[in-house]
Amino acid sequence: MIKKQFAVIGMAAVLSQPVIAQEETQQGTDGEMRRPWQAQRPAITSSAFNPAASLILYGTYSRFTKNYQEDIHGFAPAGDAHGATREGLSLQGSELILSSNVDDKFYGSLILRLEDGKAEVEEAFFQTLGLPQGLTVKGGRFLSGIGYLNEQHPHFWDFVDIALPYRAMLGGNYGDDGVQLRWVAPAPLFVEFGAEALRGENFPASGAARRGVGARSAFVNLGDDVGLSHSWRAGVARLEADAQGRMFEDHAHNEYSFTGKAPLNVANFVWKWAPLRNPAITNFKFQAEYLQRDESGAYTFGSPAQDVRYGAKQSGWYAQAVYQFMPRWRVGARYDELKGGMPPIELAGTILDPEGHKPQRASVMLDFSNSAFSRLRVQFSHNQTASKDANEVYLQYIMSLGAHGAHKF
Amino acid sequence: MKRAFSHLLAASLLLFSISAPAALRVFACEPEWGALAAELGGPAVSVYTATTGMQDPHLVEARPSLIAQMRKADLVICTGGDLEQGWLPLLFQQGGNNRVQPGGSGYFEAAAFVTLLEVPSRLDRAEGDVHAMGNPHLHLDPRNIALVAAGLAKRLAQVDGANAAQYQARHDDFAKRWTQAMRRWEQQGTPLRGIPIVTQHKSWGYLSHWLGLRETATLEPKPGIPPSSAYLSQVLAELKQKPAKMVIRAAYQDQRPTRWLAERAGIPAVELPFTVGGSDQAKDLFGLFDDTLARLLKADQ
Numbered sequence: 130m131i132k133k134q135f136a137v138i139g140m141a142a143v144l145s146q147p148v149i150a151q152e153e154t155q156q157g158t159d160g161e162m163r164r165p166w167q168a169q170r171p172a173i174t175s176s177a178f179n180p181a182a183s184l185i186l187y188g189t190y191s192r193f194t195k196n197y198q199e200d201i202h203g204f205a206p207a208g209d210a211h212g213a214t215r216e217g218l219s220l221q222g223s224e225l226i227l228s229s230n231v232d233d234k235f236y237g238s239l240i241l242r243l244e245d246g247k248a249e250v251e252e253a254f255f256q257t258l259g260l261p262q263g264l265t266v267k268g269g270r271f272l273s274g275i276g277y278l279n280e281q282h283p284h285f286w287d288f289v290d291i292a293l294p295y296r297a298m299l300g301g302n303y304g305d306d307g308v309q310l311r312w313v314a315p316a317p318l319f320v321e322f323g324a325e326a327l328r329g330e331n332f333p334a335s336g337a338a339r340r341g342v343g344a345r346s347a348f349v350n351l352g353d354d355v356g357l358s359h360s361w362r363a364g365v366a367r368l369e370a371d372a373q374g375r376m377f378e379d380h381a382h383n384e385y386s387f388t389g390k391a392p393l394n395v396a397n398f399v400w401k402w403a404p405l406r407n408p409a410i411t412n413f414k415f416q417a418e419y420l421q422r423d424e425s426g427a428y429t430f431g432s433p434a435q436d437v438r439y440g441a442k443q444s445g446w447y448a449q450a451v452y453q454f455m456p457r458w459r460v461g462a463r464y465d466e467l468k469g470g471m472p473p474i475e476l477a478g479t480i481l482d483p484e485g486h487k488p489q490r491a492s493v494m495l496d497f498s499n500s501a502f503s504r505l506r507v508q509f510s511h512n513q514t515a516s517k518d519a520n521e522v523y524l525q526y527i528m529s530l531g532a533h534g535a536h537k538f
Numbered sequence: 539m540k541r542a543f544s545h546l547l548a549a550s551l552l553l554f555s556i557s558a559p560a561a562l563r564v565f566a567c568e569p570e571w572g573a574l575a576a577e578l579g580g581p582a583v584s585v586y587t588a589t590t591g592m593q594d595p596h597l598v599e600a601r602p603s604l605i606a607q608m609r610k611a612d613l614v615i616c617t618g619g620d621l622e623q624g625w626l627p628l629l630f631q632q633g634g635n636n637r638v639q640p641g642g643s644g645y646f647e648a649a650a651f652v653t654l655l656e657v658p659s660r661l662d663r664a665e666g667d668v669h670a671m672g673n674p675h676l677h678l679d680p681r682n683i684a685l686v687a688a689g690l691a692k693r694l695a696q697v698d699g700a701n702a703a704q705y706q707a708r709h710d711d712f713a714k715r716w717t718q719a720m721r722r723w724e725q726q727g728t729p730l731r732g733i734p735i736v737t738q739h740k741s742w743g744y745l746s747h748w749l750g751l752r753e754t755a756t757l758e759p760k761p762g763i764p765p766s767s768a769y770l771s772q773v774l775a776e777l778k779q780k781p782a783k784m785v786i787r788a789a790y791q792d793q794r795p796t797r798w799l800a801e802r803a804g805i806p807a808v809e810l811p812f813t814v815g816g817s818d819q820a821k822d823l824f825g826l827f828d829d830t831l832a833r834l835l836k837a838d839q
Contacts, residue, residue, distance in 0.1 A: 233639060318602070407592055456764045535628045
């Protein structure tokens with residue numbers, strides 16, 4: 130309902146724009162700016178107006194220590210985290226991306242994730258281009274603007290897998306149906322405010338509570354350059370998600386269901402270095418994020434089913450650095466760590482009980498990019514997230530076919 | 539208290555109106571267009587240039603500072619021809635500025651005024667990072683600068699009608715000086731006509747076309763793909779058959795491939811400014827071509 134209202138307000142604002150300037154320019158563009166190259170090229174057919182299409186193919190070969198467990202001690206399994214958690218040779222994912230300006234006032238994009246027997250709509254949104262005063266409205270399904278990694282699709286990750294705090298507390302990336310309002314301030318440095326109302330279907334929300342507006346978020350991002358070779362971005366965000374019957378199953382196939390509030394705070398910082406802003410030969414990127422949540426509600430589990438009040442403060446952080454030491458070659462290192470809270474006594478010994486264990490992981494990677502469109506990577510991780518330490522080795526390819534995708538900072 | 543507040547408010551408003559630039563805020567994607575906007579706009583414009591002469595215009599990140607500048611711009615001047623496709627669309631989407639979106643009068647594309655060279659007959663990424671609309675590095679033919687300048691002067695007058703006469707007058711003056719300079723450069727460049735050269739990236743097509751240089755080889759096996767040592771050896775072997783006079787690269791490019799080849803082939807490696815700010819002498823558009831010709835002539839001796 131709110132979503133609809135927002136959309137209507139957004140449309141009204143767009144339509145109430147003065148149209149005069151626009152008409153003038155169209156004349157200007159069509160009149161004086163006849164593009165000479167059109168003369169030398171074959172006649173442009175209607176296919177020239179097709180959306181830009183790109184196809185991302187990625188896959189892995191992974192090898193783990195024997196009796197590998199993907200659990201994270203003290204944290205409820207958060208479902209599919211674009212896991213490279215299958216051992217051996219496997220397709221990690223295939224994504225089809227279509228995007229284009231709709232007209233002079235709107236931009237639209239669709240990202241499909243293709244798997245055996247199904248195509249999942251990862252993102253499908255429109256975004257305004259025509260609002261004044263630094264305002265942008267996005268509506269549809271999209272990855273929430275909270276944090277830094279959250280908006281990044283797996284093919285853009287610097288490591289094969291996502292950082293632990295994201296896996297444990299956001300199930301990878303948090304995306305949902307909703308509407309987003311962003312405002313860029315007219316300031317000498319980058320200052321951006323954003324707010325979202327979301328359906329609340331996906332982890333950490335569940336069940337589309339509050340008649341389908343079960344999650345809300347707000348974020349602030351700042352950024353600027355320092356000198357000619359450095360730039361940074363920092364931000365804080367809060368996501369308030371309502372979970373209604375959020376289910377998971379443990380190894381013994383016992384079902385657990387959580388109903389309650391799942392508020393999450395995120396702080397992020399990114400710093401990049403490229404000598405004289407030229408990243409072609411060498412460049413460096415450092416990023417770190419801190420996630421903290423305070424879930425409170427009730428778990429229903431066991432048979433006969435019993436309800437237990439649940440509240441736990443949990444947090445996690447990661448820091449990573451990636452260095453391009455010569456054209457096409459990059460090395461990277463990442464450390465991530467989680468802190469599980471104490472569950473009530475009734476849940477002792479279950480997967481929700483950290484049992485004094487502090488999940489942590491260290492990873493190193495090396496990748497090679499033949500061009501802007503292809504990348505091969507090898508990664509090694511030492512993983513202490515489950516009861517037994519594990520080593521993981523990954524070989525990965527990421528291939529981008531078609532249109533030249535632009536990536537955010 | 540209330541009065542003090544209103545005084546404060548009035549004072550800050552006054553301060554704001556004084557310090558706020560009344561000038562037209564221009565966001566130039568590349569230094570050559572920033573320099574051209576400064577020539578034509580003079581004090582009527584304040585120019586922010588998004589990239590420097592030491593940056594590869596293909597590899598620019600949509601940094602937060604660029605979004606902040608895009609937010610405030612009244613006119614965006616870019617090359618177009620897909621040169622900025624890796625970063626400019628993001629700035630349009632994230633800047634929240636409806637005055638400068640493509641299709642409107644606030645967005646100016648230089649490529650629209652020029653016939654692009656090297657339009658590929660085959661579009662396949664196996665050919666490297668080819669530009670579907672043709673080679674976008676169009677500013678290195680000064681005749682193109684003249685064409686773009688005429689279009690930009692009209693656009694400035696359209697966007698900022700109050701200063702239209704000033705833009706027209708400045709353009710007339712610029713066009714006169716530019717024509718004279720071109721005559722001088724063409725005269726200076728006569729000895730360069732027909733000389734064979736090797737380039738690092740396919741970014742010199744317009745300069746070669748204008749001066750009549752013959753590009754016999756390129757160090758990048760495909761556009762956007764850095765040369766491997768095996769490929770460099772192959773180019774070297776070809777140079778033994780068909781010698782070239784010099785190997786040229788832009789100031790922002792890796793020095794090693796051209797140096798490697800120059801040493802072994804016994805020809806000079808020439809670093810050219812490529813754009814305004816690419817060398818100490820290339821302070822403006824006139825300096826860019828003065829310096830480019832001086833460096834080419836020196837290497838040709």
